[in-house]
Amino acid sequence: MKKLINKPEDVVKEALAGMQAAHSDLISVDIEQQIIVRKNAPVQGKVGIISGGGSGHEPMHGGFVGFGMLDAACPGAVFTSPVPDQMLAATKAVNGGAGVLHIVKNYTGDVLNFEMAAELAQADGIDVESVVTNDDVAVQDSLYTAGRRGVGVTVLLEKIVGALAETGAPLSQVSAMARKVNDHGRSMGMALTSCIVPAAGKPTFDLGEDEMEIGIGIHGEPGRRRVKLASALEITEMLTTPIVEDMDLKAGESVLAMVNGMGGTPLIELYIVFDALHRLLHGKRITIARSLVGNYITSLEMAGCSITLVRLDDELMKYWDAPVHTPALRWGM
Amino acid sequence: MKKLINKPEDVVKEALAGMQAAHSDLISVDIEQQIIVRKNAPVQGKVGIISGGGSGHEPMHGGFVGFGMLDAACPGAVFTSPVPDQMLAATKAVNGGAGVLHIVKNYTGDVLNFEMAAELAQADGIDVESVVTNDDVAVQDSLYTAGRRGVGVTVLLEKIVGALAETGAPLSQVSAMARKVNDHGRSMGMALTSCIVPAAGKPTFDLGEDEMEIGIGIHGEPGRRRVKLASALEITEMLTTPIVEDMDLKAGESVLAMVNGMGGTPLIELYIVFDALHRLLHGKRITIARSLVGNYITSLEMAGCSITLVRLDDELMKYWDAPVHTPALRWGM
Amino acid sequence: MTNEDIMRWIECTADVLRENRTYLTDLDSAIGDADHGINMDRGFSAIRDKFPTMATMDIPTRIKTVGSTLISTVGGAAGPLYGTAYLRAAGAVAGKQELTSADVVAMLEAFLGGIVARGKAQPGEKTMVDALTPALNAAQQALNDGATIEQITDRAATAAEEGAKATIPLLATKGRASYLGERSIGHQDPGATSSSLILRCLAETCVGK
């Protein structure tokens, strides 16, 4: 296992200490409890927004704590959802009297732990609403299964909803906006390589030199199918077509597009995929009105990428463009 | 070779097309000539600043074109310095009457090509000064050799010098500032893995599962020595000690610190290195007053990191903090 | 079962999950995210740290401590599921100083009930439920047949082990493995496996009773 780490069991805490040291102007990190809180929390009268999930997806979520996005993030062990204690402490820390929104990615562990935390917080008299993201079109949605995973849309949703919360909008409106963004967005990902969970010490799966996995999530898990390596154009097509079809995107519509790296893929390749995506959507007369290209929701050192599209209207565009100031996303201030 | 690319020979041009599509608000890309120019260039009365080098180091340099940083960047083939034609065209495109600064990383190819370009531009009546960065302490400096390589300091220098140029400072002052930043900064890097030049199709070097290279540059070349894999703390120490000694950093001083990923290393590991660096410098009573943690000057998909320190004074801090708006660095606007 | 037996069951579970840390993680690599063994070991290591303070606790408090510690330290799907299971198990033996055979079966029923209440999985979805459901059935059958507590827990553990094995051909529809669709077939479920290990510890604690 080749990693810039000390002991596997110290990975999360030391990375948190590094975040604290690098971004002490923006965040306060409780390294013991594993909670990253916005510096000036709680903001009185503002809905508090928290999210959380396993570590290994950096910059998500800790990198999105700050003005115009999250009020707190709860990182769990690598690829393991955090525990209710963290979420409860974070909820209390960011409650400015206007209630707290939990943004939960749809994985059994995340959902169950956030569910317990929300129950505990409500028992403490805090108004909590939860929104579960489930944008991964690689997974068939069904009432009888765990349903679709929450992936890339989570990042874009946290930005948009965070901007709305800064306006002082009430919890019901903030959570409605979160559901809207989730409904408006879809994602799909692929892997060129596996990744190594530090405590496991070996790759989660083996992949031949000429193979790739299509339809992966963000936990180093194998995808829906293993296929022969293909060109960036073909891969972009494999990821984008199911998204466009599921969203029923029509000529003339505008989207916010994210080409996201899984952690081990260099930016030069992500721009090649963005070029392919741009050409493909251009051919369908779909406009990329806003975009993000980079590593935003990762799977440790996995090589690969995911594509996320969110159908834009004026309202979403306005909150997307609003100022944000976090370790990983910053504009307008 | 597992990469998100189409044909190896199209890598640079397609990545440029992707950059153009993603950042058309900030930059204009001449894909044929391979030049990335700031949208509103030339800015009348402002010193134009251009840089360039091989591709494969993204976001450097193209990602640093915009307000408060570069006016143009010339990307060459992967790991190959650009040609004088590109640099000359870029120089002409950004000359707003106040002359043009060439920021050149100290590699024979970069130096020779920029030298030819500067001669051609001067022959055309454009005032050109060149500053060569050479901050890599892994390489012994000497009058009789190619000298030290230009690496991480280049990024920080482009930001600081770009901010000064926005104030309308004359060319002599802008180039003096570039020399000052170069004198104030040092870097060193290491690799956990090699990388694959797309046109070569195989790793530049082979490295055992328990080995690493110390003292690498940014072109996938082997380093000064090959040693057994070590912990993040030990690695940080191996990179930082030579820098601190070469700079003769003393207790009580302040630095701008960059922990830079080589392209394939995830952010969680870079924060662990930053934590180690922070603890190490804290022990020497050296303050990290400003910092950057992320992928800024990369070597394709190489796993590894580099550390750069720049001794800060009020002047450098002021220009570091000044607003910048480029694809890869943005704050204050 | 005495209060000491309960403590030995918990100690055995902590040891066995540590021994099977890699095995459970490998199972989770195939159809999950390679952390189930790490998660369970983290939780039971935290419980091990509490052994000194647990020394003076009664049966329900001991079991409740296991549950709340799992909830606070495991995370993932397994944390809330097993945490709720132990909490409900503790509730089922409230006030008891010693457990009869019927108490142990009632505890098992509550344990499974907690997992179903949290996770909403049916038998056949390739989860812990597929080990615990046949285990509870076997235990209830054995109790009705007048078997000893040793026999009851042994049959429950054996049924759990068979149930875990029987998850191999199943298509997962709950948990992370469900994302794999058809590719989840052919692999044993890690959670069902850890459930069978927990029950085997219970049986070993009851040997000779």
Added chain:
Amino acid sequence: MTNEDIMRWIECTADVLRENRTYLTDLDSAIGDADHGINMDRGFSAIRDKFPTMATMDIPTRIKTVGSTLISTVGGAAGPLYGTAYLRAAGAVAGKQELTSADVVAMLEAFLGGIVARGKAQPGEKTMVDALTPALNAAQQALNDGATIEQITDRAATAAEEGAKATIPLLATKGRASYLGERSIGHQDPGATSSSLILRCLAETCVGK
């Protein structure tokens, strides 16, 4: 050498550098950045594209076109170095319709002179200069000895090949290989090798002259 010979030399060089693209890149992998073969092939491919327009050029213009195309398309260290070499070589044969033995040696001298003027390398620094310096010496010696143009260019090429081989034990102090310090020892310099290939083409063009 006639104007047609010069064209055949250039064509041969383009072919040979393409054939040795991987070999030169492999040499550059060991002590550089794995691009020398790719760079040279990119440059001479651009020259190949100009063959139709070069058909009507005279000797100096043809050689000058090679130089300026290399400068415009190769980049890296090799682009300006070889570009300047060819430009100076063209200057050395200005006005000539055909090259005598002495002209060819003068051209070689200017070629090397261009590389030294640009790169400031001394012999023994593990660069192109270590192939071209012995080549020039051998050519001058052969010219003084009254050898044929075939012999002159053959001896120059042989000396260049030996010079390239002799870079193996050298410690690099110029170019990218110098960053490796002691580790540069034991590897053949890619630029010296491409220089020897260019001179072998020259010799092959002069076979029978």
